[in-house]
Amino acid sequence: MSTTNKLKILNDPIYGFITIPNSVIFDLIQHKYFQRLRRISQMGLSYLVYPGAHHTRFHHALGCMHLMRKAIQVLRFKDIEITVEEEEALLIAILLHDIGHGPFSHAMERSIVNGVNHEHISLLFMERLNKEFNGSLTLAIQVFKGEYHRKFMNQLISGQLDMDRTDYLKRDSFYTGVSEGNINSERIITMIDVYNDELVVEEKGIYSVEKFLVARRLMYWQVYLHKTSLVAEQLIIRVLKRAKELVEEGKQLDASRALSFFLYHKIDLASFDDKALDIFSRLDDYDVISALKEWQYDDDFVLSHLCKMILNRDLLKIKLKKKPVSKEKLLKKLQLVQQKYQLTEEEATYFVFEGEVSNQAYHSDKQNIFIKMKSGKVVDVIKASDQLNLKALSKPVTKYFICYPKE
Template identity: 75%
Template sequence: MNKLKILNDPIYGFITIPNSLIFDLIQHKYFQRLRRITQMGMSYLVYPGAHHTRFHHAIGCVHLMQQVVNVLRFKGVTISEEEENALYVAILLHDIGHGPFSHAMEHSIVNNVSHEEISLFFMERLNKEFNGTLTLSIKIFKGEYHRNFLCQLISGQLDMDRADYLKRDSFYTGVAEGNINSERLITMLNVIDGELVVEEKGIYSVEKFIVARRLMYWQVYLHKTGLAAEQLLIRVLKRAKELHDMGRKLYASEPLMYFLDNKISIDNFGDKTLEVFSRLDDYDIISAMKHWQKDEDFVLSNLSEMIINRNLLSIKVKKKKIKPENLKRHIENLVEEYGITEEEAKYFVFKGSISNQAYQLNHKQINILYKSGKIVDIVKASDQLNLKALSKPVTKYYICFPKENLRLSH
């Protein structure tokens, strides 16, 4: 069977699968599940085109990684065939642990188990299936390999994950500000003393990359409507778990029911849980919410209906912290109007904060290599005054509450 297939990607054109191991991993049911996980969670409620999946993104990352390997070898950096294949596997599987709608599960029906940790569980399980061929990939993924630049390509401030998702997400949302020149960035990469650097000529591409990241966060990833929708989804799952724990019978697919039935944390995330998780995707959640819209529980039915019919909460984003009395007023109004408890009202009225830091100083920084051989952090090397500002985190505060005309029934 020909395993060196060609895939057609709307962003890069034709992508080749580099070897049969990558082909077999792509064919595996764990990876095929990513076709059913939206890359951008609830963002399609704001940007109708944002229906691309984690599958698209992972394949795109492998394509960019192939370009990196070619560029670095051309510049005399030694990368063995084993290291090359390990890079492809690590970047292919870096997001395999994402749950439905990407981030909502981490904050609702599993107790603080991050997608990175679940990705690692999947990789270790696949390593057994593939007779230890993923051992080096796992080492690189965990950042434990002695050649640090390989780890930086998987997880750093200029890694192939970011290089793909910024370009891909800006394409599918139509937000042109996020469109970066990943090919130019890759062509400018080099390695000095085992660390990744960008050659001086690439300085403007790096500046554009950092600015694009900041704009995409404010305009897309932290868009207030998308944020309200994601918070609703988290609360739908929390409410379902709460009702289930109280003995209420709820409709849910078998994999979703497993997570409602069990208290899952990092300590008991074993093989059985991983197997069930591998069958859980966006469709389980959408299907459940379609049923839950008609549930007798006031909170669950209304939250589900809000998402299914895009009748979302109002959200106000401010620079200053939300005053407790503002929250209290909205909660009291709901309690009075619908005869619900204060606890139930808190599902519809809540506050939170969002933070955006486009570049982190002193953390896996992006270094610029001058012709003289001098290496300088991008913030110092850049003649753009705003890069220094972009390395400071900006925090905004939000409050969500029902729209005035919301006709909730009880």
């Protein structure tokens, strides 16, 4: 009888070799819910700006697990007791923290499902897997939800200096080639400690934390909120909205079974049941891309043009401003598009629209990053830092955008 070797070693371009610590983790990685993450892009349509940004949520989740193992080793070395059960819970929780992401990051949340975010779906997946794995995920779910009595454990998964951010900044920086985001994750993890059940950073690690926060600010403006990425995501949201609208009017649109389910049914928080979860587990980027390729030939002007724009990277023009766009300017652009393409006002809003984006590298009002001084005193990183710009990083910067056809 052949048995599978479950102690595999994976080669990661960022950290080198990553080992899978036990058979439960191996079986979770092998599960079809987790394997789906191979087909979910980590950065949505950012590859339209940075051609190398084709890495997946699968990459990212494994990287997070690797960093969590490092963090546990460091904390144990500093005499923080973490049991074998707690270790497994932390590894499972961080491995599955993004399992609920839909195609192209947040595009689906804002178009064909109402009020169902990826965090909620991640939790549903974890609860489903917990039944399949005979309760092995119970503690991981408690930690993930912040219900476990050891607060620092949840901070390692979902805080301002968590393993999620520590991986995605370094990974996204690597795949985009944007060196400003390259943080020293190993140095940061080596400097962490626990004080009064809170995650803290030793004083000598303060410069690594400062670099982390600056990198986060720069990556948001340069990569995540890059104007071309912004307009591309807005277009894919509008493609799905238009498809849903046409289907509700009685039109038949060809799409995969999984995508069709969400187009032809009204799905919200209350109706996102076991059946919806099953079908969601079969939905990935490929469903949406194949739909775009099909819908570009549809006789609906709005749908076909939006699809062609994404597929051919012939996007709308986008302008970022420091002040909100005036209603007069927006109306003028709308009227031009209406006249040129003989569209209704509602149809024209698919091509002319405005919005806003905000960037705040550090939230000083929630789950602060604390520095443990040599004196034993614990202070917020802003007070501990001699960098004047750290206080500025805690203030949100909002920019406003307007999108319209180039011609």
